[in-house]
Amino acid sequence: MPARLxxxxxxxxxxxxxxxxxxxxxxxxxEGEQSxxxxxxxxxxxxxxxxxxGGTGFMLFNAGDxxxxxxxxxxxxxxxxxxxxIDAQMQAMExxxxxxxxxxxxxxxxxxxxxxxxxxxxxxxxxxxxETRATGREQEIGGLRCEExxxxxxxxxxxxxxxxxxxxxxxxxxxxxxxxxxxxxLFDLSRRALDAGGPMAxxxxxxxxxxxxxxxxxxxxxxxxxxxxxxxxxxxxxxxEFFRIPQNYREQEAF
Numbered sequence: 001m002p003a004r005l006x007x008x009x010x011x012x013x014x015x016x017x018x019x020x021x022x023x024x025x026x027x028x029x030x031e032g033e034q035s036x037x038x039x040x041x042x043x044x045x046x047x048x049x050x051x052x053x054g055g056t057g058f059m060l061f062n063a064g065d066x067x068x069x070x071x072x073x074x075x076x077x078x079x080x081x082x083x084x085x086i087d088a089q090m091q092a093m094e095x096x097x098x099x100x101x102x103x104x105x106x107x108x109x110x111x112x113x114x115x116x117x118x119x120x121x122x123x124x125x126x127x128x129x130x131e132t133r134a135t136g137r138e139q140e141i142g143g144l145r146c147e148e149x150x151x152x153x154x155x156x157x158x159x160x161x162x163x164x165x166x167x168x169x170x171x172x173x174x175x176x177x178x179x180x181x182x183x184x185x186l187f188d189l190s191r192r193a194l195d196a197g198g199p200m201a202x203x204x205x206x207x208x209x210x211x212x213x214x215x216x217x218x219x220x221x222x223x224x225x226x227x228x229x230x231x232x233x234x235x236x237x238x239x240x241e242f243f244r245i246p247q248n249y250r251e252q253e254a255f
Contacts, residue, residue, distance in 0.1 A: 023175040025215065026232040030225075037182075039175045043243040044182045060243060063181040068189075071245055077252040078245050086192045126197040128154050128205045130187075132212060135160075141217040141229070144168050149212060153205050159221055163214035169233060171215070183211045 023039040035047035042063040048056065048070070057072045059081070071078045079085070104115050130153050137148040139162045146162035166176035190208045209219075220227045 021172060021174070022235060022238040023171055023179075024234040024236070024238065025230060027228055028231045029228040034231075037179070038238055038242050039178050040238050040240065040243055041174060042178055044178050045242055046182065060245065061178075061182045061185065063178045066181070066185050068185055069245065071249065072252070075252070076246070076249050078249050079252045081189070083189065083192055086189055090193055090196060128194040128197070128208075130191075130194060130205070130208055130210050132210055139218075144217060146217045147214070151210060153208060157222060159209075159219055161212055161216040161219045163212045163216050165214050169215055170235060171233075172235075176215075179215065180211060180213065183209065187211055 021041065025037045025039075026034065027036070028034045036045075037047070038045040044061040044063070046059045046061070048058055056074050057070060060069045060071060061067070068081045069078050070081050104112050107115065130151070133150045133152060135148045135150060139146055139148060141162060144164055145168060146164040149161050149163055150157045151159040151161060166173055171179075187208070187210050194205060194208065215230065216228075218227060218229045
């Protein structure tokens with residue numbers, strides 16, 4: 001981690017000369033959960049936050065070939081995350097649902113209906129549509145201007161984000177493009193499940209984040225009221241080691 005983390009509202013961050021080759025963005029939500037995204041050229045690293053337990057691992061992304069890896073620091077392992085993994089997860093969930101349905105069929109009608117309602121097995125769901133919509137409103141957060149965008153999932157506004165461009169943040173265009181490529185790759189993988197419909201689509205729709213063509217200074221979840229803000233940013237040089245899988249980590253099969 002860089003020795004110096006510049007606060008978001010520091011004046012030096014706004015100077016054109018502040019745009020360097022690397023970037024570290026630190027986010028914090030209204031419940032105190034923190035996470036970071038690091039960028040170095042075509043490479044990005046994003047913390048994976050596990051509820052109240054904090055970060056237990058991270059994702060590594062290469063914008064050159066769009067490869068994405070999940071690195072588990074607890075188990076000292078890593079796994080490639082791609083379309084094949086999503087397909088395998090969908091198949092596993094479909095099999096689990098089929099097994100549950102078979103078990104529930106053995107119950108009396110009233111108990112069966114109650115279990116289906118609790119588990120959401122009685123409703124067949126189709127593809128989940130996700131889109132963004134600019135509201136035309138602008139805000140100032142931490143002294144920076146941002147454009148408000150709504151994230152619409154299944155026809156309902158799920159999140160409201162306020163997005164800033166690279167110039168406002170002092171980011172290089174290369175870092176900005178890598179960030180956008182990472183978000184695009186994650187959304188493409190989510191889209192595979194969302195388009196298929198079913199329980200996997202419903203599960204992923206709760207946390208899907210489409211590309212916003214910018215860096216969100218704040219994202220508000222309208223369902224639970226939790227907001228996440230960009231709390232700090234640094235353009236100090238980052239060690240290449242941040243973007244490598246440790247040599248003593250073992251590769252893990254998806255299933």
